[in-house]
Amino acid sequence: MLSRDQSVVTIQRELTAFARRARAAAARMHPELSLVSFTLLSHLEDQQGCRATDLAAYYMLDKSTISRQIAALEKLGFIERISDPDDHRIQLLQLTAAGTAKLAEAAELRRQAFHERLADWAPQDLDRFAEYLLRYNSRAEGGS
């Protein structure tokens, strides 16, 4: 077994390596939906809609960046803004039917790619890997 420090260094290195390639890999998989757009749409689907500020906080992006991404996705017809009647400052963002379809299409491509890469993993290992990632990311959400 590796020492604790070796394990941490390895985790850091491998997560970083993955991050470095994710954008380009996503671009090749579905050229019409960047990694950012894809993750924003996914988040909207998971959350059943949310505010732009929530997206900015979750992905550590500036609100102006989110605003522009949102505008682009709206122009493409993938999302719609619903004004909150109680507070006119707030826009609830939601997927349109077209957005849901586009997301499903891209997600299916990604799902296939991931399945291929994980094809020879034992179910138990998959399960544990998923659990570790969840655990790691739940920690990361608040802080650095």
Add this chain to the structure above:
Amino acid sequence: MLSRDQSVVTIQRELTAFARRARAAAARMHPELSLVSFTLLSHLEDQQGCRATDLAAYYMLDKSTISRQIAALEKLGFIERISDPDDHRIQLLQLTAAGTAKLAEAAELRRQAFHERLADWAPQDLDRFAEYLLRYNSRAEGGS
């Protein structure tokens, strides 16, 4: 236990979420060394020097992008180019002393951040998490 498909979907989602945040997180941790620069320097350290083309292939970036990143890092004094006497087309890229120091500094910051996030993990879980990531990335290197 989750189904195989659920596990894969979770792994995909969580890895992607991590990737989306990595750049901003790295920028906040060490503002003077972007995630790209950091990974390039790390690669040079691991490989004891390599060619620009190797970096481009490994990180799925265009050679022009690498060329500019390399130029910037050279200007900062972090790397040096050693012309191959046998083949004048080739430049072997290597870390300078300053580059090694800067990399160590940034790596230490990152190492601390990762240690904090992983502080309450059991050694066995850390070990397995590291192993899973290695296994996943070794698959990914060639393909998408």
Add this chain to the structure above:
DNA sequence: CGGACCGGTTGCAGAATACAACGTCACGAT
């Protein structure tokens, strides 16, 4: 009412990136 704050947009600048065209060099076929 008035100031502080929140959610979002826009102007601006900088960085990263891809694609294409190019220069230089090496190597193999003729």
Add this chain to the structure above:
DNA sequence: ATCGTGACGTTGTATTCTGCAACCGGTCCG
């Protein structure tokens, strides 16, 4: 030996992403 092909790297150009700052409209509290 020479010419074509391809490899390695650089540069020009355009696009996209991003952050910061300034701003607008709306809300809430004193």
